[in-house]
């Protein structure tokens with residue numbers, strides 16, 4: 001019923017006009033998209049390091065290291081990402097001398113947020129490997145670290161890829177919230193365009209398409225990677 | 233070669249090894265038998281410190297392995313271990329399973345390690361399986377590959393924890409043959425086993441454990457044919 005009315009009212013020239021608006025917006029939106037990709041890549045690289053290190057902390061015998069890991073994961077998972085972003089950008093400078101530009105604050109926020117979820121993924125991935133593997137490695141004379149690197153992680157990471165990619169996709173989309181601290185990423189770029197031309201429908205549609213392009217490219221890459229690792 | 237004094241091990245409240253004293257001479261083959269839960273695996277795993285002993289000392293060629301001042305990773309190179317569940321590395325080929333440790337830990341070049349690996353595979357009868365992944369081996373082949381992997385570090389002592397218990401009966405023989413040939417070459421071995429026939433044939437000495445103690449030990453003929461202790465007699469009457 002609704003589609004019926006819509007198709008009736010949208011005339012051919014309005015469609016052409018809409019397309020024109022989308023094309024005109026593209027250069028600015030692509031700039032925003034570039035920033036989104038940049039923030040995502042940097043943040044997720046940092047998040048992977050956090051996930052690996054604190055993931056290993058969470059399975060050691062050392063109570064203090066385990067405690068640090070648990071506290072961090074619980075604190076981040078228990079609070080909204082919007083609050084985390086605002087806290088780092090507005091909260092920290094209000095209480096300390098530390099003042100961060102929006103770009104840095106945004107990267108920190110996304111890194112710490114994704115990092116917490118990755119800790120859980122790494123912990124579960126490493127735990128899923130039979131403990132006989134660690135014993136076999138240690139028995140040959142490898143240190144804990146060498147056994148992790150050569151024997152446990154290669155097996156664990158392969159199993160973790162779907163979960164890691166899933167978290168990456170969530171984090172890519174989470175970067176859109178960085179618009180609240182004024183970073184001109186994809187969502188913010190869109191907002192600033194339709195604030196001037198009042199064509200929210202066309203602009204937000206394009207913004208959605210561009211997010212989809214990023215996420216779908218990652219999905220394709222992940223499928224390719226999994227296939228390659230399966231062969232090995 | 234191995235001298236174990238007053239070895240004790242508890243898991244929390246549970247005292248698994250109460251007071252173990254064992255000496256093993258170079259080239260000696262010692263088989264450890266005993267009922268399930270008597271602490272055989274725990275005993276073996278204390279020797280290379282996969283389990284941390286709660287008391288006592290374990291000297292391997294004069295060095296106390298329980299001394300925190302000794303480098304455990306170095307000392308383990310000299311102690312090969314073979315597990316019931318094989319524990320091969322599934323993401324590596326059979327040859328890589330064998331060559332990784334000598335290459336990284338013994339400073340062997342790729343070519344040297346490959347040569348050694350192929351010799352060992354020849355020795356355990358798996359020359360044609362070098363480039364196969366462990367998932368494609370039968371149980372008996374996996375265990376022989378695991379033995380080759382342990383030998384690649386050129387240890388002077390080999391520890392076996394029920395190496396044939398996870399195998400189909402028709403696979404057991406091949407693995408035991410490999411172990412027999414090691415014994416003939418003069419490898420020092422401690423073998424936890426349920427294969428009484430094998431123990432009788434290969435062991436220089438058999439240790440019967442029960443309840444965290446060594447109940448009785450002796451050469452296989454004496455222990456199997458003329459056990460002195462009641463508990464040994466009961467156990468043997470069940471398994472023989």
Ligand SMILES: Nc1ncnc2c1ncn2[C@@H]1O[C@H](COP(=O)(O)OP(=O)(O)OP(=O)(O)O)[C@@H](O)[C@H]1O
Nearest residue numbers: 243246248266267268269270271272273274275394
């Ligand atoms: N990591 C552990 N934590 C707690 N208890 C343990 C642990 N490992 C072994 N035990 C206990 O110690 C006792 C001895 O175990 P062990 O595996 O050494 O026996 P075993 O003689 O090798 O038996 P089996 O013939 O069944 O292999 C058992 O009661 C077992 O439940």
Ligand SMILES: [Mg+2]
Nearest residue numbers: 272273274394
């Ligand atoms: Mg056992």
